[in-house]
Amino acid sequence: MKPETSTPCSCGSGGACQEETQKARRGFLGVAAAGLAGVMLAPGVRLIEVAQAAPNPAAPPAGATAGASPKVRWGMLVDTSKCTPGCNACVTACQTENGLPTKPGPTDAQWIRKVDIKEIRTGKAHSLPVMCQHCAEPPCVDVCPTGASFKRADGIVLVDKHICIGCRYCVMACPYKARSFVHEPQTKQKPDVPRGMGTVEGCTLCVHKVDKGESPACVTACAAAGYGAIAFGDLNDPNSEISKRVAQYSTRQLREDLRLDPGVRYQGL
Amino acid sequence: MKHPQAMLLTVRVEPVETHPSRSDGVRRTSTSSVRTAWCLRALLKAFTVFLLSGALAYAADEPGKSSRVPRPVIEAAKGGQCVEPAADMRRNHMAYLKHQRDDTMHGGIRGAKYSLKACIECHASPATNSVTAAPTNFCISCHSYAAVKVDCFECHATQPGKATSSFHPLVHPTGATAALSRQLRQLATQPATKP
Numbered sequence: 518m519k520p521e522t523s524t525p526c527s528c529g530s531g532g533a534c535q536e537e538t539q540k541a542r543r544g545f546l547g548v549a550a551a552g553l554a555g556v557m558l559a560p561g562v563r564l565i566e567v568a569q570a571a572p573n574p575a576a577p578p579a580g581a582t583a584g585a586s587p588k589v590r591w592g593m594l595v596d597t598s599k600c601t602p603g604c605n606a607c608v609t610a611c612q613t614e615n616g617l618p619t620k621p622g623p624t625d626a627q628w629i630r631k632v633d634i635k636e637i638r639t640g641k642a643h644s645l646p647v648m649c650q651h652c653a654e655p656p657c658v659d660v661c662p663t664g665a666s667f668k669r670a671d672g673i674v675l676v677d678k679h680i681c682i683g684c685r686y687c688v689m690a691c692p693y694k695a696r697s698f699v700h701e702p703q704t705k706q707k708p709d710v711p712r713g714m715g716t717v718e719g720c721t722l723c724v725h726k727v728d729k730g731e732s733p734a735c736v737t738a739c740a741a742a743g744y745g746a747i748a749f750g751d752l753n754d755p756n757s758e759i760s761k762r763v764a765q766y767s768t769r770q771l772r773e774d775l776r777l778d779p780g781v782r783y784q785g786l
Numbered sequence: 787m788k789h790p791q792a793m794l795l796t797v798r799v800e801p802v803e804t805h806p807s808r809s810d811g812v813r814r815t816s817t818s819s820v821r822t823a824w825c826l827r828a829l830l831k832a833f834t835v836f837l838l839s840g841a842l843a844y845a846a847d848e849p850g851k852s853s854r855v856p857r858p859v860i861e862a863a864k865g866g867q868c869v870e871p872a873a874d875m876r877r878n879h880m881a882y883l884k885h886q887r888d889d890t891m892h893g894g895i896r897g898a899k900y901s902l903k904a905c906i907e908c909h910a911s912p913a914t915n916s917v918t919a920a921p922t923n924f925c926i927s928c929h930s931y932a933a934v935k936v937d938c939f940e941c942h943a944t945q946p947g948k949a950t951s952s953f954h955p956l957v958h959p960t961g962a963t964a965a966l967s968r969q970l971r972q973l974a975t976q977p978a979t980k981p
Contacts, residue, residue: 577889578898585894669894677891678941706943708903713941728896 582728585671590653591722592672592752592780593736594759594768595645599746600739602633602644607747610738611648614723616707626697626712628720629735643786646735646747649674649695649720650771650779657687657696666717672752672780673724678716687717692772693779695719752780858931861922863909869899879905883938902938907946918944 577583611617611629618625629648635641655674657666665681668674676687676696688696696719703712709725712718723733731737736749750759762768768782868875870882882900889895906917909924917925918939925944929936 577893577895581889581898582894582896584889584896667892669892671894675891679887679891702940706941708906708943708946711941711943716941724894725896728894 585669585673585728587670588753589671590752590780591651591727592750592759592782593722593733594748594762594782594784596746596748596784597643597645598785599744600644600646601744601746602642604644604742604744605631606738606742606744607631607646607735610734611720614707614726614734615710615721616703616705616712624700626699626718628695628697628718645783645786647693647695647771648735648781649691649722650693650777650781651720651722652780653778654776656690656692656775656777660686660690662686669724673722673727674719675721675724676717676719678711678713678718681716683715683717685717691719692775692777856931858927859922860924860927861911861913863911863924864907866908868908869904902942903946906942906944910944910946915946916944 608629608631609619612619612621615628617628621627629646631644632647633642633644635643651672651674653668653672655666655668658668658674661667662684663680663682665677665679666674666687667677683698685696685698688698696717698717699712699714702714706712710721723731723735726733732749736747739745739747748759748762750757752760752763754760755764762784763782766784768784769786770777770779770782870878875882879900883902883905886898886900887902889898890901909917911917911920911923914920914923917923918936921927921930925936925939
């Protein structure tokens, strides 16, 4: 109130009339704010409620599953001390499960690959599988011009090939090189994994299996090969095995500096 | 009723009828009333034969047999009850599939009523185990007849279960070319073996 009272008023009656004006303004603003906050679109429906209700899908039809829950965050934990150089079980299982070519050519899609790294100074070598990291803040989704690249409520990042135009912007944006473009007509698709020319694809975290309550093919194959290096589960559930291990051991995300919060974590790296 | 076969039958039947007064040989001089009755009976019989032949000719017009208009020939598959009446499915199957595909893809809702996978499991031909492999297979027969390109099978499998899919040339003319180029590329990428 100090600046107002210090300036002289033109009406000649000192600060009294200014005080009146301020009060009136304050009163008006108060009423306006209350009015805006309570704007009703229809009796009992406010804009804010519509906005909050929108992301929730409608109730699933009879006989169908409930669908992806936003309370779940699917994730993987790869124990690089158990992952063995030369073992390709996860890659093979991925190819078999998803109908990818088992002998990929230079232009074929690649959903998961084995990466061998060595620290030059110490000579310590690691072998680890790298696939779509299912980021919480996926750059592929940010750049997609059609909305084909999207993140499901449970954290799985997918490509909707019905609306993908094959621009490959997501391939450029992904720091993990997890996306591939399909260059040629496909003829050996699996009923659960549609794949087609002119679209981009990547690891789906075996979404068709996860929706049935199963683990991704790479996880099952790694366990079957006797290594058990990949754990799969709900990162949001404190009682899940993956959550307990993440809480107990120090784990890392690839390219933590990008702050994408990947759902795939690596232990012993 | 303009069918030539029907006309032919009618003409052929009429002379077979004999005059009733001639067979008994008693009354050669027939009255006009008897003549009229005989004429009416003959006409009635001729008309019945005409109608029957018409029905036969109509039966021969059933889809895909002897009609001049070609009809889609759809071979019988598993059969049984579809998720909606056939007429509804013919008109609205694309809308049902499209709505559910978005729920499944984005929402993860699986096992609902209209699924392409379920369509294929039921409608795959027993001969080719596919809905598009032969011109008489379920999806391709109607779509080629109606000249509506079916895009589903550029990505989706055309065979149920674990079997692999294949394009019919009507669906994807480059299918065979793709297989050939794949073989060529595999040959090219293989390390050369020295003799």
